[in-house]
Amino acid sequence: MIGLIDCNNFYASCERVFNPKLEGRPVGILSNNDGCVIARSNEIKPLVPMGMPAYQIPPHIRKEVTLLSSNYELYGDMSRRVFDTVREHTSDLEIYSIDEAFIHLLGFDNTVEYCKRLRSIVKRDTGIPVSIGLSSTKTLAKIANHVAKKNPELEGICWLHAGEPRLEALLKQLPVGEVWGIGYKIAQRLEALGIKTAWQLRQSNLKRIRQHFSVVLERTVLELQGTPCIELDDMNTPKQNIMTSRSFGKITSNFYDLSEAIRAHSSKGAEKLRSQQSVARALMVFLKTNRFRNDLLQYNPSKLAQLPYPTNDTRVIVKTAHEALCSIFREDYLYHKAGVMMLDLIDKDVEQFDFFHAAQDTKEQIKSDRLMSTIDSINKKMGKNTIIIGGRTVNATWSLKRDFLSRRYTTRWNELLSVKL
DNA sequence: TGGGCTCTT
DNA sequence: AAGAGCC
Numbered sequence: 001m002i003g004l005i006d007c008n009n010f011y012a013s014c015e016r017v018f019n020p021k022l023e024g025r026p027v028g029i030l031s032n033n034d035g036c037v038i039a040r041s042n043e044i045k046p047l048v049p050m051g052m053p054a055y056q057i058p059p060h061i062r063k064e065v066t067l068l069s070s071n072y073e074l075y076g077d078m079s080r081r082v083f084d085t086v087r088e089h090t091s092d093l094e095i096y097s098i099d100e101a102f103i104h105l106l107g108f109d110n111t112v113e114y115c116k117r118l119r120s121i122v123k124r125d126t127g128i129p130v131s132i133g134l135s136s137t138k139t140l141a142k143i144a145n146h147v148a149k150k151n152p153e154l155e156g157i158c159w160l161h162a163g164e165p166r167l168e169a170l171l172k173q174l175p176v177g178e179v180w181g182i183g184y185k186i187a188q189r190l191e192a193l194g195i196k197t198a199w200q201l202r203q204s205n206l207k208r209i210r211q212h213f214s215v216v217l218e219r220t221v222l223e224l225q226g227t228p229c230i231e232l233d234d235m236n237t238p239k240q241n242i243m244t245s246r247s248f249g250k251i252t253s254n255f256y257d258l259s260e261a262i263r264a265h266s267s268k269g270a271e272k273l274r275s276q277q278s279v280a281r282a283l284m285v286f287l288k289t290n291r292f293r294n295d296l297l298q299y300n301p302s303k304l305a306q307l308p309y310p311t312n313d314t315r316v317i318v319k320t321a322h323e324a325l326c327s328i329f330r331e332d333y334l335y336h337k338a339g340v341m342m343l344d345l346i347d348k349d350v351e352q353f354d355f356f357h358a359a360q361d362t363k364e365q366i367k368s369d370r371l372m373s374t375i376d377s378i379n380k381k382m383g384k385n386t387i388i389i390g391g392r393t394v395n396a397t398w399s400l401k402r403d404f405l406s407r408r409y410t411t412r413w414n415e416l417l418s419v420k421l
Numbered sequence: 422t423g424g425g426c427t428c429t430t
Numbered sequence: 431a432a433g434a435g436c437c
Contacts, residue, residue, distance in 0.1 A: 031423040038423070038437090053422040070423090097437050183435055214429060216435080233427085243425055292422060339424090 001134055002228070003103040003115065004141040005086060005122075007079075008129040008149065010099035011039035014078045015068055017127035018409045018417050026065040030054055033247055033401045034069055069402035077410045081126045089118050095235050102138060102232070115157045134159040138230050139223035142180040143170070143198070162226030171199035171224070181220045181230075186213065198224060238276040238345070244268045245339020249401035251290060253334050257398045258287065259325060263390050265340040266314075266321035271379075273312035273342055274372055281310045281344035283317065285324040290336035301328035310346060313368045314375070314389050317342075338398075 007013060011029040016022045026044035028037040036053045037044075047061050054067060079098045087093050092104040105111060115132045122130050133145025140160055147170065148158035160167055177187030179198050193212065195201050202224035210218045219229045244265040252258070262285060273280055286302035303324040307316060321340050375387045407415040 033423075036422055051422085056422080099437080181435065185434065214434085216429070239426070241426075245424070247423070290422090337423095 001105045001111065001136060002138055002141045003105055004133045004138070004145045005101050005103060005118075005130050006133070006145050006149075007082060007099040008131055009039065009041050010079075010128070011070065011075055012041035012044075013128050014075050015071075015406055016041075017078070018074075019406065022066060028065055028067045029070050030067055030404070031070060033249060034067075034403055035247075037067070038070065067404055069405040071406050071408065073408045073411050074406065077408075078126065078128060081410075082122055082128050082130070085122050085125045086118065089121065094232055096232060102141065105134070112157050112159055116155060119156050129156070131156045132158075136162045136226045137223040137228045138232075139180050139220055140167075140226065143174065146178070168199060171202055172197050174198040176201050179220060179224070181216060186217065189213075238278055238347070239272075240345060242269050242272045242278075242280075242342040242345070243339060244272070244341075245286075245337060246398075246400060247288075247337040248335070248398040250398075251293075251334040251336045252398060253331055255329055255331065258329060258335060258338055259322060261338045261398045262321050262325045262340060263318050265338065266318050267389060269340050269342045270312050270314040270317045270372075271376065273345070274376060277348045278342075278345045279310040279312045279348050280307060280317070280342040281346065282306050283321055283324070284341040284343060285321050285328065286339055286341075287325075287328060287335050288337040289333050293334075293336075296334055297332070299330060299333040301330075303328045304343070311368070312348070313372060315368075318389060 012022070012027040015027060015029070022041075024043065025041070026047055027041040028044050028048055029039040030036065031038045034054055036051050037048050037057075038051070040048065040050065044065050047065060048057055057065075075098060082099075083093060083095055083101055086101065086103065090103045090105070094102040094104075096102060105114075108114075111134060115134065119130055119132060122128060131145055131148040133141045133143065133148055134157070135141045135144045140162060144158040144160040147160070148154050148156055151158070160170070174197060175187070176182055176190050176195055176198055177184065179201065182190070182201075189212070190196070190201065195204055201221060204221060206218055206221060209221055222229050246261070246265070248257070248261070266283070266285075269280075269283070282304060284302055284304045286300070288300045289296060289298050291298065305320050305324040307320055311317065375389075378387050379385065407417075409415060409417050
């Protein structure tokens with residue numbers, strides 16, 4: 001049996017752990033640059049739709065709600081705490097996202113009781129409320145989780161047996177677009193074919209689905225029928241691409257703003273490569289103007305650049321990215337976003353023995369590795385950006401807008417929660 | 422009016 | 431490369 005543990009309103013719940021005044025209040029968390037609402041407490045859900053740009057919230061509602069900038073350092077650490085706690089009580093944990101994990105359980109009689117206990121332990125030890133959906137496949141466990149959240153009398157746990165009559169009734173009133181893996185586009189196309197509910201999808205002809213759509217949807221149908229066929233990557237599976245990008249707090253046409261942003265992004269990309277023991281053979285630098293500003297000229301260039309040899313050396317990557325930037329920069333535009341993608345990644349150890357790519361002098365390679373791992377370990381110990389390559393302006397004009405940021409209560413000594421006695 | 426990833430066609 | 435998905 002598969003269980004899906006999902007943290008309730010995760011970002012809002014994290015904020016509430018350290019600021020109990022937010023309990024019972026409508027709380028929304030904003031995307032980077034305080035752009036749009038990406039997470040909501042239950043109380044704000046009827047007032048502000050998911051994804052609404054903050055500036056579009058009507059003033060009379062804005063007055064009533066608390067909006068916070070996203071504090072990923074806090075959410076990331078709270079996520080780790082939640083799943084460390086879960087891991088103490090289950091053997092098989094597959095983390096799926098910052099706030100969700102699948103667990104594999106034997107279907108013993110008191111599974112529901114067991115999950116209730118787990119849920120209260122997580123709440124006690126981390127302050128985060130979770131719900132658990134149980135069923136025979138991941139897709140059905142997702143639906144069970146949804147049911148658990150919507151029906152408070154279930155106390156956060158819902159077990160859906162693949163064969164039970166209740167399941168049919170439930171799937172019949174579940175719009176097809178709410179099934180995991182079915183987004184807006186596919187839902188539209190399914191509805192055009194007369195498939196409007198999860199039940200109709202479950203009963204539909206596999207061959208027909210395969211013909212009209214893809215194996216992905218075929219697997220979803222099988223999962224709805226109770227046949228598990230969706231495998232997730234292990235958390236340690238190295239990424240195939242690594243992207244680092246940000247939109248700017250303010251649009252800019254200043255080359256030095258852009259070159260600083262690209263330096264920071266490519267440097268971060270190199271760090272990410274090293275953390276998964278990969279090297280890149282190529283990278284791509286891109287710039288974007290603000291597509292919502294019809295009054296401004298649009299320009300969205302990108303430049304693919306080969307690295308001189310497969311590498312994760314910050315110095316080489318920053319230099320290559322800078323040259324790519326120079327080749328696409330035009331000064332007559334106002335840029336809104338810049339980023340760097342690491343491409344064509346291979347495992348570092350494979351690369352070292354790869355005759356065709358052994359293009360770099362071995363001594364230089366060893367020196368580079370030692371320098372990079374020294375930088376990484378100092379940054380790990382002393383805080384990120386303790387050592388950086390090249391300069392960096394604090395509060396650069398391109399940096400993020402985060403006007404409503406809470407403290408990083410769990411990861412910074414100088415931002416700990418203070419209590420007055 | 423986000424950022425970062427995967428998969429399939 | 432484009433287009434779909436997820437959170």
